[in-house]
Amino acid sequence: MTSPTVPLRLFVNGDRHEIQVEPRKTLADALREDCGLTGTHLGCEHGVCGACTILVDGKPARACLMFAVQCEGMSIRTVEGLAPDDETLHPLQQAFWDNHGLQCGFCTPGFLMLAAGVLEENPEPTEEELVEALSSNLCRCTGYQNILKATQCAAEAMRE
Amino acid sequence: MIGGSARRVEDPVLLRGRGRFAADSTVSGQLHLRVVRAGVAHGLLRGIDTTAALAVPGVAAVWTAVDVADLPPIDFRLTALDEQRPYRQPVLARTRVRYVGEPVAVVLASSEYVAEDAAELVEVDIDPLPAVLDGSGDVVPWLTAEEASWGAQREIAMGLGSESAEIRLEYGDVAAAFAAAHRVVEVDVTIGRHSGVPLECRGVSARVDPSTGVLVVDGAAKVPFWNRDAIARMIGWNPRDVHLREGHVGGGFGPRGELYPEDVLVPLAAVRLGRPVRWIADRQEDLVSTNHSRDQRHVLRAAVDETGVVTALDGQFWTDQGAYVRTHSATVSSLTASMLPGPYRVASYRVSGRIRMTNKTPAGTYRSPGRYEGTFARERLMDQIANELGLDRLEVRRRNFIPVEEMPYQRPIQAMGTELIYDSGDYALLMDKLEERFELARLRADVQRRRAAGECVGIGYGWFVEKSGLGPYEGAEVEVDTTGAVTVTTGTSSVGQGVDTVLTQVVADVLDVDLDRVRAVRGQTDRFGYGRGAFATRQSVMAGSAVLKAAEAVRVKALTVAAEHFEISPDDLEVVQGGIQVVGNADARISLGEVAALLEPQHANRLGLTPGLLAEEWFHCDHMTYPYGVHVSVVRIDRETGGPTVERYLVGYDVGKALNPTLVEGQITGGVAQGLGGALLEEFRYDEAGQPQASTFMDYLMPTMHEMPPVDVLVTEDAPSPLNPLGIKGAGEGGVTAAAACIASAIDDALQSPGFVTRTPVRPDLIRAHLATTGTHH
Numbered sequence: 001m002t003s004p005t006v007p008l009r010l011f012v013n014g015d016r017h018e019i020q021v022e023p024r025k026t027l028a029d030a031l032r033e034d035c036g037l038t039g040t041h042l043g044c045e046h047g048v049c050g051a052c053t054i055l056v057d058g059k060p061a062r063a064c065l066m067f068a069v070q071c072e073g074m075s076i077r078t079v080e081g082l083a084p085d086d087e088t089l090h091p092l093q094q095a096f097w098d099n100h101g102l103q104c105g106f107c108t109p110g111f112l113m114l115a116a117g118v119l120e121e122n123p124e125p126t127e128e129e130l131v132e133a134l135s136s137n138l139c140r141c142t143g144y145q146n147i148l149k150a151t152q153c154a155a156e157a158m159r160e
Numbered sequence: 161m162i163g164g165s166a167r168r169v170e171d172p173v174l175l176r177g178r179g180r181f182a183a184d185s186t187v188s189g190q191l192h193l194r195v196v197r198a199g200v201a202h203g204l205l206r207g208i209d210t211t212a213a214l215a216v217p218g219v220a221a222v223w224t225a226v227d228v229a230d231l232p233p234i235d236f237r238l239t240a241l242d243e244q245r246p247y248r249q250p251v252l253a254r255t256r257v258r259y260v261g262e263p264v265a266v267v268l269a270s271s272e273y274v275a276e277d278a279a280e281l282v283e284v285d286i287d288p289l290p291a292v293l294d295g296s297g298d299v300v301p302w303l304t305a306e307e308a309s310w311g312a313q314r315e316i317a318m319g320l321g322s323e324s325a326e327i328r329l330e331y332g333d334v335a336a337a338f339a340a341a342h343r344v345v346e347v348d349v350t351i352g353r354h355s356g357v358p359l360e361c362r363g364v365s366a367r368v369d370p371s372t373g374v375l376v377v378d379g380a381a382k383v384p385f386w387n388r389d390a391i392a393r394m395i396g397w398n399p400r401d402v403h404l405r406e407g408h409v410g411g412g413f414g415p416r417g418e419l420y421p422e423d424v425l426v427p428l429a430a431v432r433l434g435r436p437v438r439w440i441a442d443r444q445e446d447l448v449s450t451n452h453s454r455d456q457r458h459v460l461r462a463a464v465d466e467t468g469v470v471t472a473l474d475g476q477f478w479t480d481q482g483a484y485v486r487t488h489s490a491t492v493s494s495l496t497a498s499m500l501p502g503p504y505r506v507a508s509y510r511v512s513g514r515i516r517m518t519n520k521t522p523a524g525t526y527r528s529p530g531r532y533e534g535t536f537a538r539e540r541l542m543d544q545i546a547n548e549l550g551l552d553r554l555e556v557r558r559r560n561f562i563p564v565e566e567m568p569y570q571r572p573i574q575a576m577g578t579e580l581i582y583d584s585g586d587y588a589l590l591m592d593k594l595e596e597r598f599e600l601a602r603l604r605a606d607v608q609r610r611r612a613a614g615e616c617v618g619i620g621y622g623w624f625v626e627k628s629g630l631g632p633y634e635g636a637e638v639e640v641d642t643t644g645a646v647t648v649t650t651g652t653s654s655v656g657q658g659v660d661t662v663l664t665q666v667v668a669d670v671l672d673v674d675l676d677r678v679r680a681v682r683g684q685t686d687r688f689g690y691g692r693g694a695f696a697t698r699q700s701v702m703a704g705s706a707v708l709k710a711a712e713a714v715r716v717k718a719l720t721v722a723a724e725h726f727e728i729s730p731d732d733l734e735v736v737q738g739g740i741q742v743v744g745n746a747d748a749r750i751s752l753g754e755v756a757a758l759l760e761p762q763h764a765n766r767l768g769l770t771p772g773l774l775a776e777e778w779f780h781c782d783h784m785t786y787p788y789g790v791h792v793s794v795v796r797i798d799r800e801t802g803g804p805t806v807e808r809y810l811v812g813y814d815v816g817k818a819l820n821p822t823l824v825e826g827q828i829t830g831g832v833a834q835g836l837g838g839a840l841l842e843e844f845r846y847d848e849a850g851q852p853q854a855s856t857f858m859d860y861l862m863p864t865m866h867e868m869p870p871v872d873v874l875v876t877e878d879a880p881s882p883l884n885p886l887g888i889k890g891a892g893e894g895g896v897t898a899a900a901a902c903i904a905s906a907i908d909d910a911l912q913s914p915g916f917v918t919r920t921p922v923r924p925d926l927i928r929a930h931l932a933t934t935g936t937h938h
Contacts, residue, residue, distance in 0.1 A: 022273065024273070025273075032183075032184075033186070037177070038177070038181075038183075038184040039176070039177020039178065039179075040177070041181065041183075041360070041410070042183065042361075043359045043360065043361070043410075043443065044443040044856070044857045045442055045443060046443070046856060046857065046858070048856070048857035048858060049359060049443075049857060051359060078177065079175075079176065079177035080176065080177050080178075082176075082177075083175075083176055089172070089175060089176075093175040093176070096171070096175055097167055097168070097171045097172065097175060098167065100167075100168065100822050100823070100825075100826050102171060102174060102175070103411075103656045103657060103658065103826060103830060104358070104359070104360070104408070104409060104410045104411045104412075104655065104656020104657075105170070105171070105174030105175075105179055105408065105410075105656060106179075106181060106358075106359045106360045106408075106410030106411060106656070107359050107410075108174055108175060109177045112175070131865050131866060132866070134865045135864040135865045135866035136864075137864075138359060138857070138862055138864060139359070140356075140357065140358055140359045140411050140413070140830075140833075140834070140862065141359075141411055141656055141657075141826075141830045142826060142829065142830050142833075143826075143829035143830045143831075143832055143833035143868055143871060143895075144833065144863075144864070144865040144868045145829050145868065145870070145871055146826065146829070147865065148865060
């Protein structure tokens, strides 16, 4: 029943990954299993929770709703590529830490990537715009208040 | 450090996506387990044909009940009632399926994709039977004598009905109070079926380490020590040879971490097939297999005097348990019964709670178990009393509060096997402080003005008492190495709430070291002897106290060694910045690492001390602590759609002493979101055949940022607990407890229809229908 695999080239966080996947394999599974990037989490596998949100060619996307083979040659960014180095956090990561924007941390990579995509497109969103955009992901621990606050702080830091 | 709002030590790893959640580790040669689940709610299992599945390349095994016939049912962990034993769940259905989602077979294959393909080829032949779906209807036959005997693991001569237990509590003279009552006020209300639904689905991996013969189980959470013993017992191993490891856990809230069928099947398969095995639930199976919760109907009657004081409370409630009684046995219903009177004196009290079996996913605990339900019912009743007597809603509550002079207050009943003694509390003071801090008078006036102007808007209240810090014990070891790095090892668990941070803060405070010099180790059954687990808001109280004692013992030992070193009295030494120095002479200093080096075994022996700068201490407590609080909300209703919007949410909560105020507020705000979900959105509904109607996130609606109002929290420390050295009461559950009660109260107020809300979730269609009948929609 296993279907034949096809070769695939993914550019993730600037690294080239030459992998072999079944055409039915989701991008999320390919990132996690074939590229070893388990920071992209799966919370529902039908596009609702947003834990698997990544940036595909700069735009937020649900990695569970894409097949890996759809992303041949595209530029993908995951949470592992957000921080510039081991000593420094990305302003969003720093703001989530400073503002207690996470508890269990399972939804966090998805929120970070969603917020990164949103802020890169619109560096000065209104609170209403942010709430609208961030409402596409689910968090079960924080009640969202600190996620909003953290994203606003990060937006400010990123503008400076 | 203790009491400071330190940033969490857990966060950098999680923020970089470097956490190790259940699905994040794989090993080569691993088999993937897929569960075949019942597609009907009730039926007799005629046969299972596994031929086609076994023929799929990559499939290593397919098991049904006959393959695991030697396994006993999953046992109770808490509040075990003997009469409920017959109702326990087998790991795979034996002769009958009782809910959609019940495991009937498992497929083990080389990949998740292959396992799923093969699972679809397993043919399950079931003769459907009518489904029992009403948790408060008639008692019906439920178990045959054979089924009852198997579940109880002893001979039972007759079949048993669908009422698995009844909880009864009573004190005072209820009959006399009702006979003398000025008025009897009654409510009949239902709290819907919903649950914790952590964002990470359940998952477990197991392998036998060939070099040691130890069975290593990953994906543990909440209660790894109990689960280690239970798994070992069920599969016939020594606990010594079974090791449970907790990695990162994507939310707990009660359901996660209990022992489920998959938690036994995966280790068993690893042992029997001699290969690593893993199982990761998908969301659909998680929603039909992980414990549901709530789902209680309450019929409460209060005898009240002219002033609104409740002289007696007479309650009946029914808990819809679902198809089996799992690890919690009677915990939820028992807590409902004990905690129902809440912050009120209630001179006489009688309650009967019936735990009823239905053909739904089994139920267990969820954050504030029994109290979310009971608080909803009791606070509906208090609103009703206010309405019938023409009194202010808060005034009725104030008149019934247990006054501070009567603390500690013993209700002559039990809660979780302990005497129910409210250890401390000043309820009226918290209400006063909340009034002042959030200017409630102005808020009320504002709501009234808007309503007069035609808006459909209201304010609501919910008062409650929580419980926390269930004992009976927790231990901790604190060890300093020769570089001064500290390890604190406990039997606690983390389900994401930040326990590492608070335990680290306690150590850092006592030894005066930086947080990043302390590493917290927990959830590893080979690193510590005992641990009771992450439930009942107990870890800060119990483990926090044990860690405090252990850190203080290390400090004393370090001072002893340093005193020897400097040939000076310990009284002339102080602990400063990870070292010990002579008071008033910072140059005469020895670091904690150097002290640890002096405690190398040979040298320690010469000093007459045990080796190592380490100490293990235990904290024991036979009583729970009782934090308390109040929720206030403002709700606006759209007259066209019936849609409620929670505009503002206020919480006042007294936790005795906050170890980390930011984390306390985070717990409360997160709890409010879950409470709001249960009040307005979340529900596991079933159709008349027992098919679940909410098995995806398209149907099981959880609050997003859009539904969340701004939440303002007032944390007070006016009533420290006398039961532990730091005065702590747990903060984990108070954000959720009164949410349904408070939002219902606000909706009634907005509609100016006292008593309208009798069930949750309060869906827009229910409000719209009400608006239509009252003719108040435009």
